[in-house]
Amino acid sequence: MDAHPAATPARDQDAASWWYLIHTKIYRYRALLRKYWWMVLFTTCAGMAIGAWMLAHQQVVYVSTGRIMASGKINLPEGVTYTEEMNLFISTQRELMQDEAVRQRAANLVRSNNPELTPCPITLFVAPLPQTSIFNLSAIGTEPQYPQKFLDALMHEYIATRREMRTEKSEDAESSIEDEISRVQADVRKEEEKLVTFQRENNVGFLEQGGNSAGAYLAKLNTQLAEFKKEAQLLDLFQLDQKIAADESRAGDKDGERNPRLTGQPEMEYTHARQQIEVLKSERAEYAKDLRSKHPIMVELDRQIAQQQQLIDAFRKQSAEDLQHRREATRLEIENLEKTIKEWEAKALDLSQRLAEYGSLQANVTRARAQLESLSRSKGNVEINRNVDQDIISIRQRASAATPQKPGAVKTVGTGIGLGLFVGLLLLVLIDQLDDRVASYTEFQSYFRERVFAQIPHSPSDGRSESPAILMPEDERHAFAEAFRSLRSSIAFLPVAGAPPKVILITSAVPNEGKSTVAVNFAITLALAGSRVLLVDGDLRRGELHRSFGLTNDAGFGDVLSGRKSLDDAIQLTLVPGLMLLSRGRGVPNPGELYLGRSADEFLKTVHAEFDYVVLDSSPVMAADDTTSLAPKADAAVFVFRFTSSSTRASRKALELLRERQTNVIGIVCNDVSEAMQDYYYYRYPDYYATAKSDQAGV
CATH class of the missing domain: 3.40.50.300 (P-loop containing nucleotide triphosphate hydrolases)
Structure with missing residues (x-):
């Protein structure tokens, strides 16, 4: 809610800064214009003079117009239609109509049909009508009859040129397709030979079955390796007492009763000895209330406690050795599994590579055959330019009789004045870039801190x-005086x-x-x-x-x-x-x-x-x-x-x-x-x- 009001002063400040910069630039160019007005006036007058000279020396020209339609649509066999993109088609045809070769052929045709006409340079304009494939053509020359004859000949030669281009393209395309078919046939034979050689040297059925079996066996080995690594990490974390406690918990079933299969094992003896020590220590504590430590009962109890402690120490030693043996056995199992996994990974990789090679050979053969089939179809369609309605070209309006025209005085002189004014202003901009003098305080701040x-x-x-303008006691230049104050x-x-x-x-x-x-x-x-x-x-x-x-x-x-x-x-x-x-x-x-x-x-x-x-x-x-x-x-x-x-x-x-x-x-x-x-x-x-x-x- 508070963000928008806070941003408003910043935007106002930016707008004010832009306004100052614009006003500063306007003032600077106004000062340049006051100083160099003669230069802008000179370039403008020079442009006007050039425009007047061009107007005085321009001749009367004769203009003939015509109209032609050229379609970019081609009907292909099997109901397929090809339409050239409109912008590209129009640009291409316009350039073709204005091509120098077409113009030269048109000039030769006029010379052969009308030898009495005096040739003159022709300016040709081609303007397509919007959203159509119709072109308006204008031929401008200095002779009364030549522009009309030239424009008729140009439209005729344009149509002839397009037909020749279509015929040449058909022949070139057919020859190119036949060469390509020969090359692709050789590629097909080569790829098929590679595939047969591979099948001869490798049992493809065995490769596929072996690859699946190797993958399943590797997954099983990796599962066993993960289990042994987990057990090895657990054994490394166990202390001796934790190991004994874990063995005791595994010795009983889930209902808390002893597992008959594990009864009599060292874990049971260790538990019994610990319990016996606790009982003896409890009895000794009761007797100690009334008897001395030298009393035969106390001595006998001490002997029994020491005997049970020796039994516990022996069991702890045996448990430590057993823990070490289990760690070593687990490590050997892990090493053996890792070695086996490496061997089977190598085998699986070899099988995978050979299967991939087989698949690549099959794909190459399929692709080459498809390419050969496509070229065969293209060869059947190569005579498309001679089958159905191609290149809809027709002259919609023959060249009209040439009419005299003279360029407008206002346009010619106005263009000269505009160009002269533009050159003058451009020189002002150049002077502004080269002149490092400052005209405003805003400019000054950008140079000095x-x-x-x-x-x-x-x-x-x-x-x-000759002398400075000094201040007077009652000076009327108020701003001048206040600045010095x-x-x-x-x-x-x-x-x-x-x-x-x-x-x-x-x-x-x-x-x-x-x-x-x-x-x-x-x-x-x-x-x-x-x-x-x-x-x-x-x-x-x-x-x-x-x-x-x-x-x-x-x-x-x-x-x-x-x-x-x-x-x-x-x-x-x-x-x-x-x-x-x-x-x-x-x-x-x-x-x-x-x-x-x-x-x-x-x-x-x-x-x-x-x-x-x-x-x-x-x-x-x-x-x-x-x-x-x-x-x-x-x-x-x-x-x-x-x-x-x-x-x-x-x-x-x-x-x-x-x-x-x-x-x-x-x-x-x-x-x-x-x-x-x-x-x-x-x-x-x-x-x-x-x-x-x-x-x-x-x-």
């Missing part, structure tokens, strides 16, 4: 100007042992993935929360963060690391309270050497103590070795992945390089995410922000 801190929605100025909360409340990371490096796999945008706006969001934040432009080759704030690049990170400037002289204040910028500074030839030097360690130690957060905007991992030299020294690294732009292979490789250098990659930020995607479900309530803004205005 890292923690996702935030999904940054697409911003109109993101990645399309989500990133700030994720870092602040990161479930780690100890304090959360303070020095955070932002990087990506290749350029133009939005890492600088993420770094700038992440730093602004931290500063707006009341933290002292230092934003460092760690891309010493092409860093441009100073342009985002309208500041200069006279001194910066490279100057501090190389010792040309002090940290206080290089840091610049921004318009955002609590946010300071350390720009790239003047270029250095080998940034990686500075990152590995002691000056970088001292710099990070200093800023770690002076600021609440330090955000490092680094160079792309796959562009240079700078990031893999600086990242291990940061508290944590955040990797930026841009939808519809980042390569999954390059991003996976970049993450592997960071981890190989002992970098603490704590998560990924998905950048440039489309809010139209089904699986993007954060911050979709602009009315909520508008209401809050209206309330503030009213106050």
